[in-house]
Amino acid sequence: MKKQLIELRVNGESFELAVEPQKTLLEVVREDLGLTGAKEACGTGECGACTVLIDGKPILSCLTLAIEAQGKEITTIEGLAKAGELHPLQKAFIRYGAIQCGYCTSGMILNAKSILDENPKPSRDEILKGLEGNLCRCTGYNKILEAVMAASTGED
Amino acid sequence: MRIPRFEYFRPSSIDEVCSLLYKYRGEAKVLAGGTDLFVKMKKKEILPKVVISLNGIQKLDRIECDEKDGLKIGPLVTHDAIVNHPFVREKFDFLSETCFKIGTRQVRNMGTLVGNLCNASPSSDASAPLLVLETKLKLVHLYGERTIPLQEFFIGPFQTVLDPQEIVVEVQIPKPAPHTAGSYQYLHKASSVGETLVGAAVLLTIDPRNSTCQEARIGLSSVASTPIRAKAAERTLKGKRLEEKIIREAAQVAMDETQPRSRSLYRREMTRVLVERAILRAMEKIR
Numbered sequence: 001m002k003k004q005l006i007e008l009r010v011n012g013e014s015f016e017l018a019v020e021p022q023k024t025l026l027e028v029v030r031e032d033l034g035l036t037g038a039k040e041a042c043g044t045g046e047c048g049a050c051t052v053l054i055d056g057k058p059i060l061s062c063l064t065l066a067i068e069a070q071g072k073e074i075t076t077i078e079g080l081a082k083a084g085e086l087h088p089l090q091k092a093f094i095r096y097g098a099i100q101c102g103y104c105t106s107g108m109i110l111n112a113k114s115i116l117d118e119n120p121k122p123s124r125d126e127i128l129k130g131l132e133g134n135l136c137r138c139t140g141y142n143k144i145l146e147a148v149m150a151a152s153t154g155e156d
Numbered sequence: 157m158r159i160p161r162f163e164y165f166r167p168s169s170i171d172e173v174c175s176l177l178y179k180y181r182g183e184a185k186v187l188a189g190g191t192d193l194f195v196k197m198k199k200k201e202i203l204p205k206v207v208i209s210l211n212g213i214q215k216l217d218r219i220e221c222d223e224k225d226g227l228k229i230g231p232l233v234t235h236d237a238i239v240n241h242p243f244v245r246e247k248f249d250f251l252s253e254t255c256f257k258i259g260t261r262q263v264r265n266m267g268t269l270v271g272n273l274c275n276a277s278p279s280s281d282a283s284a285p286l287l288v289l290e291t292k293l294k295l296v297h298l299y300g301e302r303t304i305p306l307q308e309f310f311i312g313p314f315q316t317v318l319d320p321q322e323i324v325v326e327v328q329i330p331k332p333a334p335h336t337a338g339s340y341q342y343l344h345k346a347s348s349v350g351e352t353l354v355g356a357a358v359l360l361t362i363d364p365r366n367s368t369c370q371e372a373r374i375g376l377s378s379v380a381s382t383p384i385r386a387k388a389a390e391r392t393l394k395g396k397r398l399e400e401k402i403i404r405e406a407a408q409v410a411m412d413e414t415q416p417r418s419r420s421l422y423r424r425e426m427t428r429v430l431v432e433r434a435i436l437r438a439m440e441k442i443r
Binding site for chain 2: 132
């Protein structure tokens, strides 16, 4: 199929790219933009490893066409640190040992960010429900939960 | 996993969608949220030559609500939009609660109610509450339109009456009568996606003067080849005072109306339990 010229806004920057319509947003950010933070695991929308934010809301980039993400503000994990300073959630994940193999981490942190942006003081249950679409096979989730709780209380 | 190639169209009107569906006959698929379509394409269960995106058409993501007419939900309205809509939360609480249960946070931000119905999974969570709300669907094609009750829409597992040249443009939900409340009770598999094993929706209207049941509707998902209404169980309740014995009897009758395709013993028994629970919960809400 013929490539089409598209413009994407990723982490505040604009990129012009030629893509085939079946290319997913995940393939484009990883392969064309070199932003390899978002991961592919299941490829079918069950694991959440490919989560990125579109206009602040978490979506599955493995089931989103890049061509359909035009005109929207896309945030990947690479866009969270500001001026060399890690985001409070990133710091909390490190401090609480909420990262082991790291494969789920970028999706987990982006989804957690959207949860806290929507509700800065969520309950433990609200965080659990919010993160149900992000699977982690290492941590057993407790450390992730502790890290998100810590970030929500503003602990640095 | 890659999505197989296709030709992409992004029309700006429903008329154009209909023309494209007519032109490509059965070879085109309509794209809304993509959470079902692209999974099926990646698994090569379907390989459409053409994908027609609705995302270039204005106003399809609107929820129209009216005290008199009820709700009209467009084909790009996501589950998340239904969960967070103030009018839906107030007047159709069990629909918004049900949509909060669907998929995951990410899926609710992408997947649409209309897409969920068109996928026609026998275990679709939205279907049982929508059945008891007597929902209608508006379908259009190049040469006309038709409006059909939701229960006529489903004809088998993952099968609907939707013609390949037709598109669902609206979900119409009438406003429930006064003294009416509903409840959706379910059990699901232990997984992130949590596919429903049994879902039971009950909508009751109770006459406040003599406490009798004026109207009872029971919808069940995941216990037959399509979502179904348990009409005999509804008749058991109608016109009666809802005492323990009648509620038990109705739940028993509902159980006998199921035809599970697998795990029959469990699904039948849980239908009885969940119908009873949903009746009691709906009654509590009316009080």
